[in-house]
Amino acid sequence: MPKKKRTVTIQDVAKKAKVSVSTVSRVLNGKADVASDTQHRILSVIDDLGYTTNLAARSMRSHKKNLVGLIMPDIAYPFAIEVMKGVNRAIAESEFDLLVYTTGDVRKSGRAWHEQKYVSLLTNSISDGVIIVAPVAGEFNIDAPIVSIDPLASNPNFPAVHATNYQGAMDAMEYLLGLGHKRIGYISGRAELESSNRRLKGYKDALKKAGISLDEKLIASGDYTTETGVSGAQQLLALKNPPTAIFASNDQMAMGVYQVAQEMGLRIPDDLSVIGFDNITESKYLGLTTVDQFISEMGYVATQMLIKLINGEKFESQTYKMQTHLVIRNSCRNCGS
Amino acid sequence: MPKKKRTVTIQDVAKKAKVSVSTVSRVLNGKADVASDTQHRILSVIDDLGYTTNLAARSMRSHKKNLVGLIMPDIAYPFAIEVMKGVNRAIAESEFDLLVYTTGDVRKSGRAWHEQKYVSLLTNSISDGVIIVAPVAGEFNIDAPIVSIDPLASNPNFPAVHATNYQGAMDAMEYLLGLGHKRIGYISGRAELESSNRRLKGYKDALKKAGISLDEKLIASGDYTTETGVSGAQQLLALKNPPTAIFASNDQMAMGVYQVAQEMGLRIPDDLSVIGFDNITESKYLGLTTVDQFISEMGYVATQMLIKLINGEKFESQTYKMQTHLVIRNSCRNCGS
DNA sequence: GTGAAAGCGCTAACAT
DNA sequence: ATGTTAGCGCTTTCAC
Numbered sequence: 091m092p093k094k095k096r097t098v099t100i101q102d103v104a105k106k107a108k109v110s111v112s113t114v115s116r117v118l119n120g121k122a123d124v125a126s127d128t129q130h131r132i133l134s135v136i137d138d139l140g141y142t143t144n145l146a147a148r149s150m151r152s153h154k155k156n157l158v159g160l161i162m163p164d165i166a167y168p169f170a171i172e173v174m175k176g177v178n179r180a181i182a183e184s185e186f187d188l189l190v191y192t193t194g195d196v197r198k199s200g201r202a203w204h205e206q207k208y209v210s211l212l213t214n215s216i217s218d219g220v221i222i223v224a225p226v227a228g229e230f231n232i233d234a235p236i237v238s239i240d241p242l243a244s245n246p247n248f249p250a251v252h253a254t255n256y257q258g259a260m261d262a263m264e265y266l267l268g269l270g271h272k273r274i275g276y277i278s279g280r281a282e283l284e285s286s287n288r289r290l291k292g293y294k295d296a297l298k299k300a301g302i303s304l305d306e307k308l309i310a311s312g313d314y315t316t317e318t319g320v321s322g323a324q325q326l327l328a329l330k331n332p333p334t335a336i337f338a339s340n341d342q343m344a345m346g347v348y349q350v351a352q353e354m355g356l357r358i359p360d361d362l363s364v365i366g367f368d369n370i371t372e373s374k375y376l377g378l379t380t381v382d383q384f385i386s387e388m389g390y391v392a393t394q395m396l397i398k399l400i401n402g403e404k405f406e407s408q409t410y411k412m413q414t415h416l417v418i419r420n421s422c423r424n425c426g427s
Numbered sequence: 428m429p430k431k432k433r434t435v436t437i438q439d440v441a442k443k444a445k446v447s448v449s450t451v452s453r454v455l456n457g458k459a460d461v462a463s464d465t466q467h468r469i470l471s472v473i474d475d476l477g478y479t480t481n482l483a484a485r486s487m488r489s490h491k492k493n494l495v496g497l498i499m500p501d502i503a504y505p506f507a508i509e510v511m512k513g514v515n516r517a518i519a520e521s522e523f524d525l526l527v528y529t530t531g532d533v534r535k536s537g538r539a540w541h542e543q544k545y546v547s548l549l550t551n552s553i554s555d556g557v558i559i560v561a562p563v564a565g566e567f568n569i570d571a572p573i574v575s576i577d578p579l580a581s582n583p584n585f586p587a588v589h590a591t592n593y594q595g596a597m598d599a600m601e602y603l604l605g606l607g608h609k610r611i612g613y614i615s616g617r618a619e620l621e622s623s624n625r626r627l628k629g630y631k632d633a634l635k636k637a638g639i640s641l642d643e644k645l646i647a648s649g650d651y652t653t654e655t656g657v658s659g660a661q662q663l664l665a666l667k668n669p670p671t672a673i674f675a676s677n678d679q680m681a682m683g684v685y686q687v688a689q690e691m692g693l694r695i696p697d698d699l700s701v702i703g704f705d706n707i708t709e710s711k712y713l714g715l716t717t718v719d720q721f722i723s724e725m726g727y728v729a730t731q732m733l734i735k736l737i738n739g740e741k742f743e744s745q746t747y748k749m750q751t752h753l754v755i756r757n758s759c760r761n762c763g764s
Numbered sequence: 765g766t767g768a769a770a771g772c773g774c775t776a777a778c779a780t
Numbered sequence: 781a782t783g784t785t786a787g788c789g790c791t792t793t794c795a796c
Contacts, residue, residue, distance in 0.1 A: 099789055110767045115791055123765060146483035146553055147789035150772045165515050171508055178502050178529055190527035192515055216483055216553065436773055447783045452775055462781060484773035487788045 098141045107135040118143060145216065155218050158396055159189045162223035168342065168370040169314075169385060173223050173239055176389025184397055189217055218400045221392050224283060235399035237392045243284040249399065251392045251410045253383040255285045255367075258414030259292025259339075262365050262381050265416060266335045267300050271363060275333035277312040277322035277343050286314075289339045289367060308333055312343050319346020327354065327362075335363035341370050344378055369417065383414045435478045444472040455480055482553070492555050495733055496526045498546060499560035505679065505707040506651075506722060510560050510576055513726025521734055526554055546573070555737045558729050561620060572736035574729045580621040586736065588729045588747045590720040592622045592704075595751030596629025596676075599702050599718050602753060603672045604637050608700060612670035614649040614659035614680050623651075626676045626704060645670055649680050656683020664691065664699075672700035678707050681715055706754065720751045 100118075104111045109128060116124050117132045124132075135141075149155045160177055162170040174190065181188045219235035225242055241250040266274050276293045279286035290309075297304055310325045312318030319338055323346060326333055338344035344366025348358065356362045358378070366373055369382040391410050398405050437455075441448040446465060453461050454469045461469075472478075486492045497514055499507040511527065518525045546557055556572035562579055578587040603611050613630045616623035627646075634641055647662045649655030656675055660683060663670055675681035681703025685695065693699045695715070703710055706717040728747050735742050 097789095100791095101789080111790080112768080112792080113766060116766085119791080125765060128765080144487075144789055146487045147772090148791075150481070150483045150487065150774090150789080151791040153772085164519075165508075165511055171502075175503055181529075182501075188527070188529065190525070192518075192525060434773095437775095438773075448773090449775080449784080450782055453782085456775080460781060465781080481773050484788090485775075487773085487790090488775040490788085 097144075098139045099144070100141070102139060103132065103135050103141050106139065107132045149216055155216055156186050157189055157217040158186050158393070158400070159191060159217040159220040160223070161191045161220055161225075163192065165192055169240075169340075169368065170223055172370055172385035173389035173392075176386035176391075177221060177393045178389075179386070180390045180393035180397070184393075186218070186397065219396045221389075221396055224280070226282075235396055237396045237399070239388050239392050240283055240285050242282055243287045244282070249395055249408045249410075250284075251388045251395070251412065252284060252288075253388070253412045254414045255288035256292045256295075258367060258381040258383065258416070259289040259337075260296050261414070261416040262337055262367065262379075263293055263296030263300075265379070265418065266337065266363060266365060267296065267302075269335075269363065271333075271335040272302060273305070273308065273331065273333040273335075275308045275310065275322075275326040275336040277310045277319060277326075277336065277338045277347070279312060279314045279339040279343075281311070286339060293337060293339075312339070314340045314342060316342045316346045316349075319343030320350055321346075323347040323350035327351075327356075333362075335365070338364065338366045341366040341368040341373050341380060344373055344380070345371050348373070348376060348378060367414075377419045379416070379418050381414050382417050383412055388412050434481075435476045437478070437480070439476060440469065440472050440478050443476065444469045486553055492553055493523050494526055494554040495523050495730070495737070496528060496554040496557040497560070498528045498557055498562075500529065502529050506577075506677075506705065507560055509707055509722035510726035510729075513723035513728075514558060514730045515726075516723070517727045517730035517734070521730075523555070523734065556733045558726075558733055561617070563619075572733055574733045574736070576725050576729050577620055577622050579619055580624045581619070586732055586745045586747075587621075588725045588732070588749065589621060589625075590725070590749045591751045592625035593629045593632075595704060595718040595720065595753070596626040596674075597633050598751070598753040599674055599704065599716075600630055600633030600637075602716070602755065603674065603700060603702060604633065604639075606672075606700065608670075608672040609639060610642070610645065610668065610670040610672075612645045612647065612659075612663040612673040614647045614656060614663075614673065614675045614684070616649060616651045616676040616680070618648070623676060630674060630676075649676070651677045651679060653679045653683045653686075656680030657687055658683075660684040660687035664688075664693075670699075672702070675701065675703045678703040678705040678710050678717060681710055681717070682708055685710070685713060685715060704751075714756045716753070716755050718751050719754050720749055725749050 100111050100114050104114045107114065107128070109132065113124060113128060114132055117129055145155070158181070160174065162173065165171055165174070178188060219237075222236060222238045224240045225238050236248050238248065238250045241252070263274065274297070276290070278290055294304060307329060308326065310322035312322045319342060322338070322343065323336060326336060327350065336347050338347050344364055347364050351358055351362050351364065358364055363379075365379045365381070367381045367383075368385065369380040370385065373380060391412070395405065395410065437448050437451050441451045444451065444465070446469065450461060450465060451469055454466055482492070495518070497511065499510065502508055502511070515525060546559070556574075559573060559575045561577045562575050573585050575585065575587045577589070600611065611634075613627070615627055618624075631641060644666060645663065647659035649659045656679060659675070659680065660673060663673060664687065673684050675684050681701055684701050688695055688699050688701065695701055700716075702716045702718070704718045704720075705722065706719040707722065710717060728749070732742070732747065
């Protein structure tokens with residue numbers, strides 16, 4: 091067990107195997123024209139010395155890294171974790187490895203800067219392409235493959251995976267309206283994201299369709315964090331004429347609403363119907379109704395898209411829509427009363 | 428928005444700013460001795476060109492990467508996610524960035540090989556040190572800083588973060604014994620891990636202390652996955668003289684036990700007491716009693732240890748013990764009857 | 765089938 | 781204060 095030995099290089103292998111570095115390199119890269127005799131010798135030396143290729147050096151020359159990067163907000167964010175699971179699954183089925191970068195809290199300043207930095211770093215340094223979850227920046231001055239999940243509203247430029255956000259919000263609203271609710275509060279998400287826009291539009295259109303005029307006071311603004319779910323719910327429930335139902339535009343905010351309802355002694359769903367988009371956190375155990383989207387699938391699909399891009403394969407669409415799905419976990423006994 | 432331009436190098440910056448590459452490099456690395464005039468010129472060129480430094484090239488020369496690697500099992504594994512949150516928090520407070528590598532399913536073959544490969548890759552290529560969660564391999568032929576979380580039993584060689592596994596198991600057993608249980612089943616974890624050993628020893632010692640002789644049939648072997656929780660519970664409950672309580676050596680396996688109990692129509696905890704180590708998954712919503720350990724804290728602490736190692740700081744202990752904590756979420760009405 | 769040598773983009777002496 | 785130059789470890793022509 092040699093201790094402080096310096097890192098083993100291809101030179102060391104070459105020397106010990108009494109061949110040139112180029113021959114070792116050939117073996118390392120599975121080139122055909124190496125005598126199987128030398129091949130085996132080299133292989134055994136590699137094993138002996140415990141040599142592993144220095145990725146940095148390799149990628150510097152060959153420009154092929156077999157690595158994809160995943161850039162996402164702070165992983166305290168459950169959505170990101172779900173995505174990561176899906177990405178991981180696709181990676182396991184591929185020849186690529188995964189590098190994960192987190193940009194820190196969504197609300198922290200400097201996020202956009204981080205994101206830009208990481209994208210550049212990853213693409214021109216060590217990875218062949220990147221997946222960005224809920225990005226901040228809209229453009230990246232690089233031409234390496236990028237796929238985003240839950241992209242910016244303003245950015246139709248590059249491939250992305252979306253949920254059927256509009257339809258999902260409509261489904262949620264139609265459910266609530268069907269129960270007889272007339273005053274339905276809404277807590278919005280990060281305004282710059284497409285998902286947030288589409289969900290809000292679903293909310294508004296559903297009201298219009300039902301012939302209910304929009305009351306701006308019933309819309310609280312949030313950013314997809316539990317904290318804004320709490321503050322949104324407090325704001326809405328403090329109204330003179332509070333809503334009988336609250337549609338939180340994601341699951342984390344729905345949890346915030348749930349907390350506030352508990353504190354105020356409101357029973358769910360009898361005193362207050364709560365519905366959330368996405369289904370990740372504890373909400374499923376608490377019986378909140380949700381619009382599910384198959385988040386880990388989004389990661390899976392995005393990864394497959396990215397790999398195709400990297401390999402230069404063509405594929406039909408630049409965007410992919412995941413179906414959402416209304417799940418009623420709890421029904422209301424005296425709704426709209 | 429120039430499209431297919433090849434990647435911008437330090438040379439391009441130097442040329443455009445009419446200085447040498449070394450001057451650019453100095454600016455990039457915040458060296459003092461650059462005229463603030465040239466400094467600004469260079470900075471603005473960098474901005475213009477959208478230049479970012481090629482990490483691979485840099486790390487190849489400087490051997491300083493400001494990156495720590497986290498190597499862990501497939502992230503479907505909830506323990507790993509918790510750890511990652513803690514690591515991420517420590518990273519956010521530091522000058523380092525985080526690279527995450529997953530080695531795939533614990534049960535898949537080739538894991539040890541992957542792990543070795545990643546450790547080498549990460550340490551000699553792109554990161555300054557690594558954290559390994561629940562490792563497979565016991566030794567690594569590199570001398571870069573390594574910290575492990577939930578390490579192998581056989582490996583006192585390098586720094587690690589443990590839970591107070593023995594004490595936790597004792598606490599759990601004393602609780603069950605205190606309820607009057609005489610036949611307590613046990614489902615073991617991945618045998619090669621220290622945590623598994625210590626927990627099992629706690630189980631055995633607690634029985635001995637209570638004067639109950641060990642019945643080997645009451646020990647089912649598992650590997651910390653829900654599947655083995657299921658199979659273990661099936662095995663134990665199929666005994667002629669089945670246990671009245673089951674101590675699953677982690678939370679995921681406790682969930683497996685819970686599932687089996689449900690299927691068999693056993694009420695928890697009245698028909699069967701179930702206790703699990705760790706507290707991560709749904710078990711907390713289902714009222715299972717658990718021995719909590721503050722898993723994300725383990726990630727946090729491990730990261731801080733690693734950073735100290737990287738910076739060459741000395742610190743007292745090579746290992747760190749996280750306290751565990753028995754949480755009774757559900758009490759039993761007719762236990763031991 | 766194998767070796768020599770150039771060079772990827774960068775940093776760190778060593779010059780000036 | 782700035783430029784010149786020698787590599788870091790690897791892959792890849794181009795020889796032989």
